[in-house]
Amino acid sequence: MPWFVTEFIDNKKRKLSPTTLLNYCHDYIIFFDWLVTENFTTAKRKDIDLATLEILTIREIENFLSCLNQRSIEKLIEKYATAFEKPALTVHSLRHSFATRYHLENNDVPRLKNQLGHSSIQTTMIYTHLTDEEMRKAVNNMDK
Structure with a gap:
């Protein structure tokens, strides 16, 4: 990684979870590989200088983001699922x-509906199923 990415990650170590930091690293790798592929630089990924990033325009960044279509994201998930021996992992x-975790943590179906982009709350209700632990707690609360 370039020095400025390493410095950013080092500064965030105590503030962010290891998983979040790993996600940042993966995002940087994908972005830097795109810079090389699109000929914004001739440097290798770890040697990309800050000046290369400073000259990028908003349109160029939007072009990068548009490359992340549904199929490319599916391919990334497949790649990492295979690498981590998790074949059942899909988008x-x-x-x-x-959605299930969001519902368990927040119990806010209207917001979950918006997060998932559903037009109908009925579709979102699929994610509001009760877990075994929730059912156990409900039965135990009846005894109180």
């Missing part, structure tokens, strides 16, 4: 896990 399973 759909990640979305479902996110």
Whole structure:
């Protein structure tokens, strides 16, 4: 990684979880590989200088973001699922896990509906199923 990325990660170590930091690193790698592929630089990924980033225009950044279409994201998930020996991991399973976790943490169905981009609350209700632990707590609360 270039020095400025390493410095950013080092400064965030105590403030962010290891998973979040790993996600930042993956994002940087994808972005820097795109810079090389699109000929914004002839440097190798670890040697990209800050000046290369400073001359990028908003349109160029938007072009990078538009490269992240549904299929490219699916391919990234497949790649990492294979690498970490998690063949059942898919975009759909990640979305479902996110939605279930969001609901368990926040219990806010209207906001979850917006997060998932659903037009109908009925679709969002799929993610509001009760876990075994929630059912156990409900039964135990009846005894109080």
